[in-house]
Amino acid sequence: MIVGGPASQLLSGRLARELDAELALTEYRTFPDGEAFIRVLDEAVDEVVIVQSTPTDTDFIYLLQLVDAMDVADRVTAVVPYFGYARQDKRFNPGEPITSRALARAIDVDRIITVNIHSEEVLSYFNAPVDDLDAAPLIGGKLESLGSPLVVAPDMGAVDLARSAAESMGIEYDYLEKTRISGEEVQIKPKKVDARGRDVVLIDDIISTGGTMAEAINLLKQQGARDVYVATVHPVLAQNAITRLMKAGVKSIIGTDTIEKGVSAVSVAPIIAKALQE
Ligand code: R5P
Secondary structure (H helix, E strand, O other), rough: OOOEEHHHHHHHHOOOOOHEEEEEEEEEOOOOOOOOOEEEEEOOOEEEEEEEEOOOHHHHHHHHHHHOOOOOEEEEEEEEOOOOOOOOOOOOOOOOOOHHHHHOOOOOOOEEEEEOOOOHHHOOOOOOOOOEEHHHEEEHHHHHHHHEEEEEEEEEHHHHHHHHHHHHOOOOOEEEEEOOOOOEEEEEEEEEOOOOOOEEEEEEEEEEHHHHHHHHHHHHOOOOOOOOEEEEEEOOOOOOOOHHHHHHOOOOEEEEEEOOOOOOOOOHHHHHHHHHHO
């Protein structure tokens, strides 16, 4: 039985269809004092899969509530497609918490599935066995209609993602490299490939404020790129991120449904279904 939380209703429905599994109905509300309440209206079966991304603190509470509500099942898997706080993966200064570790330890289930978690370190914080799935080839498939764009990571940290999306389609990939020309001047451009006259797809695991991507779009346009698209696994798109990207001249924004937004045109349901079947 698939139990979808408030943040992953569409994805849990798609997953239930992929697996031909029962989809539980949940209801939720907020008490006047702000506390979250959730209830699964269908009776738990032996094997339950909870699907709930945690882009907000309340979504994390819902996840914990669902895990507790399903403690009558024999086996519970938590699918957390977007695991919030994964960027807080280490103690950068004394006195700081490793927030992702505190949250990961609180999820008491038999198995965990995440998608392109920001830091591999976080995987070691869960108490249950965890599989981190790669959605980049699904994004690569979506790029087919664009011909042979150049796939570019905005920094070296996202180059594996660019490779994974591009290789599945047999297209070129690169990353933006910063070179110091002098004390005052830095040059940022694709390391190997010339973007002039080419359509470019910038790809990153998360787009949050859109600042990283907006800067990269501007740079590539200055360097003569034709249309610039942005793609991301996790479209956090906080505050005015969409406007920032549009103002920078993005052609279109491609995201997955790990976070359910208007740009979530790629579903990760097939790779989650495959992992659950395996
Ligand atoms: C950071 O390490 C991530 O991979 C993204 O590059 C970052 O979260 C993007 O943030 P923003 O959209 O706020 O620039």
